[in-house]
Amino acid sequence: MSYEFAEKSILGAMFEENYLILDSHMQARFFQGHVHQTIYTVMRELAQEGKPVDYITVLTRREPSELGGVNYVYGLKRFANVIRFDEYEEMIIDQWKKQETARILHQAIEQDWSGDxxxxVLEELDELNNGREVTILSEYLVTQFERPFLPDQTKPGISTGLVDLDKILNGFQDCEYIVVAGRPSMGKTDVLNHLALQASKDGHMPIVFSLEMNRKTMIDRMIASTGEYNRLRMRDPYKYFTEPQKDRWTPTLNHLNGGGIHINDKSGMTVREIKAKARYIIKTNPTKRSIIFIDYLQIIRPEGNVHNQTVAIGQISNELKAMAKEFDCPVVVLSQLSRASEMRHDKHPVMSDLRDSGNIEQDADVIALLHREDYYERGKAPTNLLEIDIAKHRNGPTGTIKTIYSKETGKLYNFDENYYKRGENK
Structure with a gap:
């Protein structure tokens, strides 16, 4: 692929999604051609003024000849590829860096620079290229002198809605990559729905990528959990709902409708595609605090032709961790576990059971393992207990908590709540 094509795609994507203009690491000098430099400069001027950026507004700021002509500017939208924006941006900046490095070394030879x-100069170039700010320890420490003498202003984590779990995690923290793992039928998707609904209830913006389950089924599960409806009855509410259940149907839907939950059910997505869609939602809802959920890790499509599943999962896991840091929000990802736990006398999972683990154990800030003992005790009365074992917690304690799990409604309750009374006749 030519760099000219990549530059056209970058500019076309910026026309299509204006938030990319100020959100990206691009600078005018990174573009190879003078025309592209001028177009980007005009786009940035308009964006900084808070004005819409399209081919008409751009053409009002310069003579058409400076921009390659009316048809050239208008035609850029044909090259737009928002999904591959990050890839093209990295390619363009890397090429600029190589050229700039060659220029610096040539100048250093001509002018007899010292090695230092x-x-x-090359270190400054590298820092500029990566968009990093140079900071030293003292700059941060200056802000910390009054910390013991003032109330804590740190933004609290996003609550899980489970008291005992919040005690361990202090909620989900920004930049954290959280893996929730379990064998089939342990309730992974219901746990994800519970966490998303709780975040929504608290005024945050859950962004759910349901790569396996379709959007309609996912929403039906959220309705069942919110309204405490038996999912079997949800198949035909007209026939099976009681009158009280029908009476709370509209309030349940209104509650969900006001929660600001986003669900994307496109299958076979790469992390790059997930990032592009999440970035758009985040940038168009700047007042909301975001939390991203993905169901599930093993069906995210790797970039390129990676034939080794363990290597592919390692690549994906590393990209998810980087995404949490880039978006400065929690990223909660479901993961499968291998059959190893079912071969043991004690069925409780351990971290080594993570399927195709790759870098998961290394990358994750939090690993939560799900276990329901009554799943394996088919002949006994169900206890409806779901154990959540925090097997890894990079920034805090580990431990196991119990929660009440209604498989019929998909709802989770704090362990000390009277679940059986609340759950009957649903």
């Missing part, structure tokens, strides 16, 4: 001067 060359290293210093």
């Amino acid at each position: 001067d060359v290293v210093h």
Whole structure:
């Protein structure tokens, strides 16, 4: 692929999604051609002024000849590819860096620079290219002197809605990559729905990527959990709902409708595609605090032709961790476990049971393992207990908590709540 094509795609994507203009790491000098530099400069001027950026507004700021002509500017939208924006941006900046490095080294030879001067300039170039800010420890420490003497202003984590779990995690923290793993039928998707609904209830913006389950089924599960409806009865509410259940149907839907939950059910997505869609939602809802949920890790499509599943999962896991840091929000990802736990006398899962684990154990900030003992005790009365074992917690304690899980409605309750009374006749 030519760099000219990549530049056209970058500019076309910016026309299509204006938030990319200020959100990206691009600078005018990174573009190879003068025309593209001028177009980007005009786009940035308009974006900084808070004005819409399209081919008409751009053409009002410069003579058409400076921009390659009316047809050239208008035609850029044909090259737009928002999904591959990050890839093209990285490619363009890397090429600029190579050219700039060659120029610096040539200049250093001509002007007989010292070795230290060359290293210093190249380090500055690398920092600029990666969009990093140079900070030293003292700059941060200056802000910390009054910390013991003032109330804590740190933004609290996003609550899980489970008191005992919040005690361990202090809620989900920004930049954290959280893996929730379990064998089939342990309730992974219901746990995800519970966490998303709780975040929505608290005024946050859950963004759910349901790569396996379709949107309609996912929403029906959320309705069942919110309204405490038996999912079997949900198949035909007209026939099976009681009158009280029908009476609370509209309030249940209104409650969900006001929650600001986003669900994307496109299958076979890569992390790059997930990032592009999440970025758009986040940038168009700037007042909301985001939390991203993905169901589930093993069916995210890897980039390129990766034939080794363990290598592919390692690549995906690393990209998910980087996404949590880039978006500065929690990223909660469901994961399958291998059959190893079912071969043991004690069926409780351990971290090594993570399927195709790759880098998961290393990358994740939190690993939560789900276990329901009554799943394996088919002949006994169900206890409806779901154990959540925090097997890894990079920034805090580990431990196991119990919660009441209604498989009929998909709802989770705090362990000390009277679940059986609330759950009957649903």
